[in-house]
Amino acid sequence: MSKEITVPTLGESVTEGTIGEWLKKPGDAVAVDEPIASLETDKVAVEVPSPVAGVMGELKAEVGETVEVGAVIAIIEEGGTPAAKGEEAGRAKEEREEGKQERAGDTPKTQAKDAPSDAVKALNPAVRRAVLEHGLDPSTIKGTGRDGRLTKEDVEAAAKAKKSGSDTVADAAPAQAATSSAPASGERKEERVKMTRMRQTIAKRLKGAQDNAALLTTFNDCDMSAVIEAREKYKDLFAKKHDIKLGFMGFFAKAACLALKDVPAANAYIEGDEIVYHEYVDISVAVSAPNGLVVPVIRDAQDKGFARIEKDIADFGKRARDGTLTMDDMKGGTFTISNGGVFGSLMSTPIINPPQSAVLGLHRIEDRPVVVNGEIVIRPMMYLALSYDHRLIDGREAVTALKIIKEAIEDPTRMLIDL
Incomplete structure (x- = not known):
């Protein structure tokens, strides 16, 4: 009995995807719920599982082809015999012939x-x-x-x-x-690679942000001494108790929650002729994945402790590398934190993640001379950047929000007593 495999529901407002890779080829045995294909959507790569056990039949779509939700992309023969068994004699003959060709100097096609x-x-x-x-x-x-x-x-x-x-x-x-016919020495080569669906969407959304929002960036520098000292002092106890490393992102997420509470416009967005304010903080964390930048969301960050935030970030990072993030992981978000410092960035002007109105950019930590109490001292400093939509957020509000984040990082006690 043949079973048609269709494109599953991919998420809210997502109506189509692109065949990224076939994980099974015709003749392969397929188990129930075993992935047979990978679909690229606007945000993530989604695996298509088989609803039945059997043998992979005809493929109805090629790699790179765009398919709509509900479209038939493959056929599975329920209870069929894998080609490796049903055609054992034929395969053995082919292998013998290929063995002869290989000994004669031909390249084996099945290699x-x-x-x-x-x-x-x-x-x-x-x-x-x-x-x-x-x-x-x-x-x-x-x-x-x-x-x-x-x-x-x-x-x-x-x-x-x-x-x-x-x-x-x-x-x-x-x-x-x-x-x-090989390329001549010194010849300049070019390579053309079709953009993935995710990269096309990233390009469209970021260009749209530039076209539609009044973008502006304000900067500040931050002395990381207190956070580094606290991290060094408690990292072993923290890891032992919570089974997760204490990182810097937890500090910045909690500091951002303080800032967004005092400056609600930075946690809002424009919808038509209305401003939508949020009484919660859902922080989108920019994570580098093999196919591009993704922004999974830490929900209700204002109610979470350092350990829960660090675990969420670690989980997102792992699943981004493995390609197992889901559409729900990316849905929503009221504010974004992007850490270019892990790649060595000194300073940048990050672009907001629509429809959000603000994004915090973190950069590398480096020792620099600063003046403290009239003396020049060496401190581990980081440049902070807050890009914002000037249609909604005034300069005073943006500077205030960034200043609150800076003060919380330089004096982490503020995060404990809600200052």
């Missing part, structure tokens, strides 16, 4: 199945297809793309080099032709 799965999955679709087609191990190929990434040309060149190295004398002419 792609032995390519390291983790390395292959990390490649963009065009490069991945080329690697699988030629049966190459991507870890053995030197990438010439940006940041050392593999390009399709790198894979093609490696395939030609492998073939020319294993060809017999009778194949010398084709090998020479392949070598002569």
Whole structure:
């Protein structure tokens, strides 16, 4: 019996997604609830589970194709026999023939199945297809793309080099032709990679923020001595009691809650001709994921302690790297904290996350000379940046909010006594 697999509901206001990767191919055995495909949406990658056990049948959509919610993307034969068993004799014959070809010097076509799965999955679709087609191990190929990434040309060149190295004398002419067609030394290469759906959405939303909001950024610097001292003093006890490390983000999240309580406009947003104020603080935390920047939300941060906030942040970071964040994790948010300091940023002007009206940018900590009580001393300093929508937040309010955050970090006791 055949079972049609359709695109599941992807979340509120999300009507379509893009096939990012097929996790099963025709003929593979499939268990109940086992993921068969990965869908890229505007915010996250979502796995499509199989509702039945059986054998993967026809694929109705290709990688990179946009599919709507409810569309049929695959067929599963319930109770079928995996190809590995049903076609064992045929496969054995193919393997024998390929073994002969390999001994004769031809490249085996099925070698792609032995390519390291983790390395292959990390490649963009065009490069991945080329690697699988030629049966190459991507870890053995030197990438010439940006940041050392593999390009399709790198894979093609490696395939030609492998073939020319294993060809017999009778194949010398084709090998020479392949070598002569290789890019000339010093040639400047270009690589075209289709933007992922998530990257397209990020670009659209950030450009929309610039077009629609009156963006302005105010800066301050912050002495991190007190927080660093408190962290060093209590980090072991904190980790032992709560089974989580005490980080800096917990301090800044609680400091932001104090600021947003006193400056509610920074925790509000514009909707039509109305201002929506929130009596709660849902902090969006910018997290770097393989496919782009995502902003999962710490809900009701004003009611959470340091340990709960740190656990939420650690969980978001892990799931962002694993690609298991859900649409609900990203929904909402009244204020954003973005920590570019982990990448070494000294100063930046972050862009707000619509429809929010403010974002706090954190930067790297570095020792700098400052004047304290008339003396020049060395202190671990961090630049803070608060970008805000000037349509809603006045300069006085923005400076006040940032000043409250600065004072809370420089004197963490304020967070305990609500100052």
